[in-house]
Amino acid sequence: MNIATLPTVSAGNLRDAILAHLAYSFGKSPEAAQIEDWRMALSYAVRDRMVESWFSATRRCYEQKAKRVYYLSMEFLIGRLLEDGIVNLRLQDQAHAALAELGLDYHAVLADEPDAALGNGGLGRLAACFLESLSTLACPAIGYGIRYEHGLFRQSFRDGRQVESPETWLLQRHAWEFQRPEARYRIGFGGEVKTAGGNTTWTPSEHIDAEAFDTPIAGWKGRWTNTLRLWSAKAPDPFDLESFNRGDFARAAAPEALARTISRVLYPDDTTEQGKELRLKQEFFFTAAALRDILRRFDSEYDDLSLLPAKVAIQLNDTHPAVAGPELVRILHDERGLPFEEAMTIARGCLNYTNHTLLPEALETWHEGVFGKLLPRHLQIVDRIDDAHGRANPSRTLSMRANHQVRMGELSFVMANRVNGVSALHTGLMKDTVFAELHRLHPERIVNQTNGVTPRRWLLSCNPRLSRLVTDTIGDGWVGDLEKLRELEPHVDDAGWRERYAEAKRANKAALARWMADTQGLKVDPQAMFDVQIKRMHEYKRQHLNILEAIALWQEISETPDAGWTPRVKIFAGKAAPGYFFAKDIIRLINDVAKVLNADARTRDLLQVVFLPNYNVTLAERLIPAADLSEQISTAGKEASGTGNMKFALNGAPTIGTLDGANVEIREQVGAENFFLFGMDAPGVMARREVPDHARKAIDADPRLSRALAAVADGTFSPDEPGRYANVVANLSDHDYFLVASDFTDYWRAQREVDTAFADRDRWTRMAALNTARSGWFSSDRTIRGYMADIWGAESLQLD
Ligand code: F58
Numbered sequence: 001m002n003i004a005t006l007p008t009v010s011a012g013n014l015r016d017a018i019l020a021h022l023a024y025s026f027g028k029s030p031e032a033a034q035i036e037d038w039r040m041a042l043s044y045a046v047r048d049r050m051v052e053s054w055f056s057a058t059r060r061c062y063e064q065k066a067k068r069v070y071y072l073s074m075e076f077l078i079g080r081l082l083e084d085g086i087v088n089l090r091l092q093d094q095a096h097a098a099l100a101e102l103g104l105d106y107h108a109v110l111a112d113e114p115d116a117a118l119g120n121g122g123l124g125r126l127a128a129c130f131l132e133s134l135s136t137l138a139c140p141a142i143g144y145g146i147r148y149e150h151g152l153f154r155q156s157f158r159d160g161r162q163v164e165s166p167e168t169w170l171l172q173r174h175a176w177e178f179q180r181p182e183a184r185y186r187i188g189f190g191g192e193v194k195t196a197g198g199n200t201t202w203t204p205s206e207h208i209d210a211e212a213f214d215t216p217i218a219g220w221k222g223r224w225t226n227t228l229r230l231w232s233a234k235a236p237d238p239f240d241l242e243s244f245n246r247g248d249f250a251r252a253a254a255p256e257a258l259a260r261t262i263s264r265v266l267y268p269d270d271t272t273e274q275g276k277e278l279r280l281k282q283e284f285f286f287t288a289a290a291l292r293d294i295l296r297r298f299d300s301e302y303d304d305l306s307l308l309p310a311k312v313a314i315q316l317n318d319t320h321p322a323v324a325g326p327e328l329v330r331i332l333h334d335e336r337g338l339p340f341e342e343a344m345t346i347a348r349g350c351l352n353y354t355n356h357t358l359l360p361e362a363l364e365t366w367h368e369g370v371f372g373k374l375l376p377r378h379l380q381i382v383d384r385i386d387d388a389h390g391r392a393n394p395s396r397t398l399s400m401r402a403n404h405q406v407r408m409g410e411l412s413f414v415m416a417n418r419v420n421g422v423s424a425l426h427t428g429l430m431k432d433t434v435f436a437e438l439h440r441l442h443p444e445r446i447v448n449q450t451n452g453v454t455p456r457r458w459l460l461s462c463n464p465r466l467s468r469l470v471t472d473t474i475g476d477g478w479v480g481d482l483e484k485l486r487e488l489e490p491h492v493d494d495a496g497w498r499e500r501y502a503e504a505k506r507a508n509k510a511a512l513a514r515w516m517a518d519t520q521g522l523k524v525d526p527q528a529m530f531d532v533q534i535k536r537m538h539e540y541k542r543q544h545l546n547i548l549e550a551i552a553l554w555q556e557i558s559e560t561p562d563a564g565w566t567p568r569v570k571i572f573a574g575k576a577a578p579g580y581f582f583a584k585d586i587i588r589l590i591n592d593v594a595k596v597l598n599a600d601a602r603t604r605d606l607l608q609v610v611f612l613p614n615y616n617v618t619l620a621e622r623l624i625p626a627a628d629l630s631e632q633i634s635t636a637g638k639e640a641s642g643t644g645n646m647k648f649a650l651n652g653a654p655t656i657g658t659l660d661g662a663n664v665e666i667r668e669q670v671g672a673e674n675f676f677l678f679g680m681d682a683p684g685v686m687a688r689r690e691v692p693d694h695a696r697k698a699i700d701a702d703p704r705l706s707r708a709l710a711a712v713a714d715g716t717f718s719p720d721e722p723g724r725y726a727n728v729v730a731n732l733s734d735h736d737y738f739l740v741a742s743d744f745t746d747y748w749r750a751q752r753e754v755d756t757a758f759a760d761r762d763r764w765t766r767m768a769a770l771n772t773a774r775s776g777w778f779s780s781d782r783t784i785r786g787y788m789a790d791i792w793g794a795e796s797l798q799l800d
Contacts, residue, residue, distance in 0.1 A: 009049065009091060009094055010094060011093070011094040011095075011096075011097035011098045011101065012098075013094075014045055014091065014094045014095060014097075014098040015097075015098035015101050015102060017044075017045035017048065018038070018041045018042050018045050018098060018099075018102065019041070019102075020045075021040070021041040021044040021045055022037060022038070022041040025040070025041070025044055026040055026041060030102065035104075035108065035109060035112045036112055036172065036173065038099075038102070038104055038109050038112075039082070039109050039110075039112040039113055039175075040173055040175050042082065042095065042098075042099070042109060043081075043082050043085070043113075043175030043176065044175060046082065046085040046086055046089060046091060046095075047085065047175060047176065047216065049085075049089050049091070049222065050085065050089070050216045050218045050222065050225050051216070053218065053222055053223060053224060053225045054216045054218075054225035054227070057138070057140065057224050057225050057226065057797075060140075060797050060798075061140040061797065062301070064797060065301065065311075066140050066794075066795065066797055067140070067310065067311050067312070067313060067792070067793060067794045067795070068140045068141065068142065068297070068311065068312060068313070068794075069134065069139060069140065069141040069142075069313045069315065069787075069788075069792050069794050070141070070142055070144060070290065070294055070312065070313065070314045070315065071127060071130060071131070071134075071141060071142070071143045071144065071315045071317065072144050072145075072286070072287060072290055072314060072315065072316055072317060072321035072324060073123075073124070073127040073143065073144070073145050073317035073318075073320070073321070074124075074145060074146065074266075074267075074282070074283065074286070074317070074318075074320040074321070075118060075119030075120060075123055075124030075127060075145065075266070075317075076118050076119060076124060076127045076128050076131070076143060076145045076228060076230070077116075077117065077118060077119030077120075077121070077124030077125040077127070077128050077617060078116045078118065078128045078131075078215075078228070078617075079115050079116060079117075079128070079457075079616065079617030079618055079621075080110070080113040080114075080115055080116070080617070080618060081113070081116070081175075081176050081215070082110055082113050082175070083110050083461050084132070084218075084456070084457060084461065085218060087456055087457075087460055087461045088132075088218045088219060088220055088221065088222055088456055089218060089221075089222040090221060090222070112172075113172075113175075114169040114172045114174075115169070115616045115617055115618045116151060116169050116174075117151035117152040117167055117169065117266075117616050117617070118145070118146075118147075118148050118151045118152075118230075118266060119151075119152065119266070120152055120266070120268060120536060121535065121536040122356070122451075122535075122536075122641070122642065122643050122644070123317065123318060123356050125617065125643060126317075126422075126451055126643055126780075127143065127145075127317055129452065129453050129454040129457070129458075129643070129780040130143075130780055130783070130784060131143045131217045131226060131228055132217060132219065132454045132456060132457070132780070133219075133452070133454055133779075133780040133781045133783070133784040134217075134219075134226055134784055135217050135218055135219030135220075135224050135225055135226045136219035136220040136224070136454075136456075136480065136781055137219070137224075137781060137784055137785065137788070137796050138219065138223065138224040138796045138797045138798075139226075139784065139788055139794050139795070139796055139797075140226070140794070140797060141226045141794075142226065142227050142228075142229055143217075143226070143227070143228040143229065144229050144230075144231070144286060144289075144290035144293070145228070145229075145230050145231070145286060146230060146231055146232075146263050146266075146282060146285070146286045147177075147213050147230035147231060147232040147263055148263055148264070148265060148266045149170055149260070149263060149264050149265065150166045150167050150168065150169075150264060150265040150266065151167045151169055151266050152167055152266055152268055152575065152616075153165060153166060153167055153268060153575070153578070154166070154167050154614055155575045155613050155614045155615070156613050156614065157587075157591060157611070157613055160587075160588045160591030160592050160595070161584070161587070161588050161591075162575070162576055162584050162587050162588075164578050166265075176215045176216070177213040177214060177215045177230070178213065178214045178215075178216075179211070179212075179213055180211070180212040180213065180214055180229075181211060183211070183212035183229075183293065184209050184210065184211045184212070184234070185209065185210050185288070185289045185292045185293070186207050186208075186209055186210075186236060187207065187208050187209070187210055187284070187285050187288045187289060188202070188204025188205075188206065188207050189204055189205070189206045189207075189208070189281060189284070189374050189375070190204055190205040190206050190373060190374060190376070191203045191204040191205035191206070191376065192205075192376065193376050193377045193380065199334070200333075200334050200377070200380075201334065202330070202334065202376065202377035207236050208233050208234070208235070208236070208259045208262055208285060209233070209234040209235070209236050209259070210231040210232070210233065210234075210285060210286070210288075210289035211231065211232045211233075211234050212229050212230070212231060212232075212289075212293070213229070213230050213231075213232055214227050214228070214229050215227070215228040215229075215230070216228075220456055220479060220480050221480070224797075229290075229293070231263065231285065231286045231289045231290075232263050233259050233260055233261075233262035233263040233264075233285060234256070234259055234260070235255040235256040235258070235259035235260075236259075237255055238255060238256045239252060239253070239255070239256065240252045240253075240254065240255055261278065262278070262281055262282055262285050263282070263285075267279050267282070268575075268577050268578060269577045269578075269579060269580075277370055277373075277374065280366060280370060280371065280374055280375075281374060283320050283321060283322075283323055284323050284327070284374065284375060284378075286321070287321040287323050287324045287327060288323075288327055290321075290324075291324060291327055291328055291331065294312060294314070295331065298311060298312060305332060305336060305338060305346060306342075306346065308346050308349065308350055309346060309349025309350050309417075312350045313350060313352065313791070313792035313793065313794055314350050314351050314352065315352050315353075315354065315787070315791070315792070316351060316352065316353045316354065316412055316416070317354055317356075318353075318354060318355065318356050318357075319353070319355075319363070319364045319408035319409055319411075319412050320364070322353070322364070322408040322409075322411050322412040322415075323375065323378060324351060324415075325347060325348075325351060325385065325411055325412065325414075325415030325416075326375075326378040326381040326382050326385065326411075326415075327378065328343075328346075328347040328350070328351070329343045329344055329347050329381050329385070330377055330378065330381055332346055332347060333381075334377070340384060340388075341388065344385060344388065344415075347415060348415055348416065348417055349417055350417070351412075351415050351416050351417060352416050352417055352418045352419070352420070352791050352792070353412035353413060353415075353416040353418075353419045353420075354419075354420050354421075354422065354449075355409070355419065355420070355421055355422075355426075355430055355434075355435075355640070356422060356640050356641075357640055358426070358429055358430065358433060358434055358637070358638070358640065359540065359638065360434075363407070363408070363409045363434070364407075364408040364409065365405040365406065365407050365408065366405065366406045366408070367404060367405060367406075368401075368404045368405065368406055369404070371406045379406070382400065382401065382406055382411060383401060385400075385411070385414060385415065386399050386400050386401050386411075386414075389414045393441045395441070396437065396441060397437060398410070398437050398438075400414065409434065409435075410438065413435060413438045413442075413445070414438070416445065417445075417791075418445060418446075418447055418790070418791045419435070419445050419446050419447070420446070420447050420448060420449045420787075420791065421446065421448050421449075421640065422448075422449065422450065422451045422640050422641035422661075422662075423448070423450050423451065423640060423641035423642075423661045423662040423664070423665060424448055424450060424664065424665060425637075425659070425660065425661060425664050425682065426448075426640040426641055426661060427446060427447070427448035428448075429637060429682065430446060431446055447790050447791065449783055449786045449787055449790070449791070450641065450662055450665055450778075450783065450786075451641040451642075451643050451646070451662060451778075451780075451783060452643075452646065452777075452778050452779050452780035452781070452782055452783035452784075453643050453646050453647050453650070453778060453779070453780055454779070454780045454781075455478070455479060455482045455650070455779050455781075456479060457621070458621075458624070458646075458647045458650060458651070459650055459651065460479055461621075462621040462622075462624060462625055462651075463504075463508065463624075463625035463651050465503075465504035465507050465508060465625075466501075466504045466505075466508075466625065466651065466652065466772070468504075469500050469501060469504050470485070470488065470772075473487075473488060473491055473497070474487040474488060478776070480781075481776075481781075482775075482776035482777075482778075482779035482781065482782070483776035483777060483779075483782075484776065485772060485773050485774070485775065485776040486773055486774065486776060487773075488769065488772065488773040489770070489773045489774075491769075492766055492769045492770055492773060495762075498762065498765045498766060498769060499765075501652070501765055501768070501769045501772075502761065502765040505625075505626075505628070505652060505765075505768065506526070508625040508626040509526040509530055509626045509628075510526045511626065512526075512530070512622060512623065512626035513525075513526040515622065516610070516612075520610075520612065522610055524569045524608055524610065525567060525569070525605065525608075527567065528567035528568055528569045528608070529566060529567065529568045529569070529628045529629060529754075529758050530569055530571060530626055530627050530628045530629070531568050531569065531570045531571065531627075531628065531629040531631065531754075532570075532571045532572075532623055532624075532627040532628075532629065532630060532631060532648070532653070533546050533570075533571070533572050533574075533631035533633070534571070534572065534573040534574060534615055534619075534620060534623055534624075534644060535574050535615075535642075535644055536574055536575060536576075536577075537574045537575060537576035537580070537583040537584075537586060537587060538580075538583060539582060539583065539586075539737070539738045540634050540635050540638035540639065540738050541633070541634050541639065542633050542634060542635060542738060542740055542743075543572060543574070543586050543590065544586050544589070544728070544732070544740055545633055545740045545743065545744065545747055546570065546572070546631055546633060547570075547572075547586070547589060547590050547593055547609070548705065548708045548709070548712075548740065548744060549708075549744070549747055549748060549751055550570050550593060550597070550607065550609055551593060551708040551711055551712065551717075552704040552705065552707065552708040552748065553565075553568075553607055553751075554597050554600070554603055554607055555704075555707055555708065555711065556704070557602075557603045557606050557607055558600070558602060558603055561602055561603065561606070564759075565606045565607075565755070566754075566755035566756075566758050566759050567605060567606050567607070568606070568607055568608070568755075569607075569608045569609075569610060570607070570608070570609045570610070571610045571612065571623065571627075572590055572609070572610065572611045572612070573611065573612040573613075573614075573615035573619060573623065574587075574615050575614075575615055582727075582728070582731070585725065585727065585728050586728070587611065588724075589712065589717065589725055589728060590609065590611050591611050592717040592718050592724075593609055593717050594608075594609035594610060594611060595717070596716065596717050597609050620644070620647070624644075624647050624648055624651050624653070625651050627648055627651065627653035628653055628654075628758065628764070628768075629653055629654065629655075629656060629754060629758075630644075630645060630648030630649065630653040630654065630655045630656070630657070631655075631656055631657070632644075632645040632648075632655050632656070632657035632658070632660070632661075632663050633656065633657060633658060633678075633679070633743075633747065634658060634660045634661070635658070635660070635685055635738040635739050635743075636658045636659050636660045636679060636680055636681050636682040636684065636685050637660065637682035637685055637686070638660065638738070639660045639661035639663075640661055641661040641662040642660075642661045642662050642663065643662075645657065645661070645662055645663055645666055646662060646666065646775065646778035649666050649669075649670060649771045649772075649774075649775045649778070650771075650772060650775040650778065651772070652768035652769060652771055652772045653768065653771070654670075654674055654675060654676065654764075654767050654768060654771050655667070655675050655676065655771075656676040656678065656747075656750055656751065656754055657675070657676070657677065657678075658677075658678065658679040658680075658681075658743070659677065659679070659681040659682070660682070662778075663675075665777075666775070666778070669774045669775065669777055669778075670770060670771045670774045670775065671770065671774065673767075674767045674770050674771055674774075676750045676751075676753055676754050676757075677750065678743065678746040678747050678749065678750035679743040679746050679747065680739065680742065680743060685739060688739055688742050689737075689739070694736065694739070694741070694742055695732060695733055695734065695735065695736035695739075695740075695741040695742070696733060696734075696741075698741035698742045698744065698745070699732075699733060699741050701745070702741075702744060702745045702748075704744075704745075704748060705741060705744045705745070709729055709732065709733070712725045712728065712729055713725065713726065713729045
């Protein structure tokens with residue numbers, strides 16, 4: 001069958017397919033079926049429709065001897081997949097109708113799917129958007145990662161405090177993966193290295209098997225389907241029979257339990273992973289398995305290893321798979337017998353590295369003791385790489401091996417053909433700061449690829465009301481070519497069209513308000529401005545700046561309630577890493593403030609604060625279409641790019657933000673008049689830090705800020721424990737590395753501009769609509785085209 005001409009599916013076909021799977025795949029009659037059975041049956045019926053293009057994509061790739069892209073990432077934050085599949089195969093109408101015929105509600109069935117939270121945040125979500133765009137562009141690619149049994153923890157609140165519990169997505173049935181028992185590799189750790197007769201061999205002391213699970217990822221219109229291959233850890237000998245026979249059942253099961261710890265849980269930490277041996281094991285586990293798989297595929301087609309860079313492009317998503325460098329060199333040199341220098345050159349020809357952060361504490365380093373114990377041969381190879389690099393660059397002053405550490409950023413850089421940042425500003429700062437010396441030595445290596453988001457998930461499926469309006473106005477070409485949204489611009493001048501745009505937003509807000517009432521017991525006014533900040537909790541993202549502004553606003557509204565305030569609901573969501581106590585304090589503070597403000601009868605019609613628990617992809621899909629205002633308020637120079645900022649702009653929520661990450665490019669695209677800029681820029685931040693007592697000075701200069709901080713300090717929001725936030729207040733007054741105090745005054749000013757703009761609803765709608773019309777550049781299709789051209793040298797395969 002030709003991939004481009006799949007037969008269309010009718011609602012009747014789909015209904016029959018659902019019923020067939022219900023009976024034959026799950027052994028259920030319609031009478032006995034639970035919602036999960038229906039969801040599984042529908043998923044299988046949709047998945048069936050991907051298989052043909054999946055096979056033909058693989059065939060096409062072998063026929064054309066195409067270069068393949070391998071995206072190695074510790075995290076793929078894929079969320080739910082059923083709607084993605086339905087939307088990309090354009091089966092929405094049929095699925096609605098088929099389920100209706102079966103007496104089922106489409107949304108209820110979709111909502112039964114667990115949200116696969118196999119990532120922490122932006123980095124993992126970016127990987128998921130990239131997979132979808134790679135398929136949309138028919139670029140042959142495989143994503144490699146870990147099949148965590150438990151994704152990012154579930155968050156709830158007790159007395160306003162974050163409580164973590166394990167995430168259990170695999171307890172429900174998962175429809176999308178194919179287990180591949182035949183794709184299994186034995187991965188070694190520890191042991192010893194011996195050199196004899198010029199040959200070096202590594203004999204590991206411990207082994208874990210990596211078993212593949214494949215998920216098909218269909219691109220737009222289902223014309224091409226790539227694979228997400230996740231590795232699950234298994235014991236080589238799952239069962240110790242001798243112990244079992246002795247009656248020691250715990251010991252008998254121990255090997256399997258031990259092995260499985262490697263893929264048991266996603267690390268939720270943002271701080272250095274130093275000393276966390278299990279994390280290093282995870283990194284080597286999936287990277288080594290991926291490389292074995294890549295080489296097996298290569299060997300099946302070619303017998304000349306020098307062709308590797310021409311046929312294989314490997315992208316390292318941050319430094320987590322950085323051990324790919326030494327591992328590939330080890331395989332090529334120790335196992336395949338290539339001279340060391342040649343092995344290094346070939347490996348470097350295949351590898352590329354994306355950096356996602358400049359925060360020094362987030363750049364991975366490993367103590368050589370830990371690294372050498374787990375990967376003794378790799379430590380030697382790192383030293384040789386470092387040596388070779390030093391010799392080739394005699395003016396070098398910094399090594400990847402300082403202070404008994406292995407520095408993964410430097411290692412990745414040296415072993416990469418291309419190194420990229422994720423926004424223009426971030427890439428520039430990489431050149432000037434963390435990688436200044438390496439950039440001087442290799443000026444051609446660093447390139448920029450500004451992030452993007454897939455329009456299929458982040459507009460078409462999450463915002464059907466706005467999508468319908470867009471398609472009614474300019475046709476549906478925008479879904480595969482987001483820059484076409486510019487064609488909306490002339491319509492923005494049409495008052496009738498603006499009214500339709502405003503109506504879509506109103507309806508989205510009303511739906512969110514209903515959902516908050518039904519599920520959270522929260523009553524909010526959908527007429528009020530929905531001011532939204534959703535992202536991981538981190539000092540640099542400055543959720544505390546936002547809540548301090550809320551406090552100051554509340555104080556001012558209390559004094560002059562009739563001053564014509566613009567009603568607002570401030571909505572927060574986000575998880576704090578369990579060991580990040582300051583971030584947890586901020587969560588608690590926001591919840592405490594919410595309690596006081598929402599109970600204040602004088603002000604609550606004008607200002608409410610809401611913290612929604614358990615932020616995940618599904619919640620983002622619900623919140624973003626209903627947002628009026630997007631909070632992107634990080635300290636300039638700290639947010640590498642941001643991708644939430646793009647999703648909000650696309651869905652018609654103008655940004656209040658700093659000149660940080662991709663905010664800079666968003667502002668360029670949507671126009672400065674449709675963006676609320678405030679705060680210091682990156683050079684301003686660096687200069688301000690040099691000012692002695694900058695925080696105290698800023699607090700003393702702004703009575704609103706002093707009063708808000710005083711309320712936090714005197715227990716206004718924690719009457720049962722007035723000192724609860726002493727640490728937060730002290731940090732902000734004495735230290736304030738992220739310059740909350742210094743940016744407060746200008747933030748307040750920008751927020752009042754937002755108030756004024758929002759009060760003129762027609763003006764606001766125009767701004768919102770222009771944000772949508774001018775956000776087409778932020779499609780991950782554009783980003784992936786950039787990687788293909790500038791980094792991978794990969795091509796889209798013909799879809800005839
Ligand atoms: C994010 N990094 C950046 N890291 O913060 C964000 O600016 C950028 O848009 C995004 O990457 C995509 O480029 C990020 O999400 C993590 O989640 C860490 C992963 C490793 C564990 C600690 C968190």
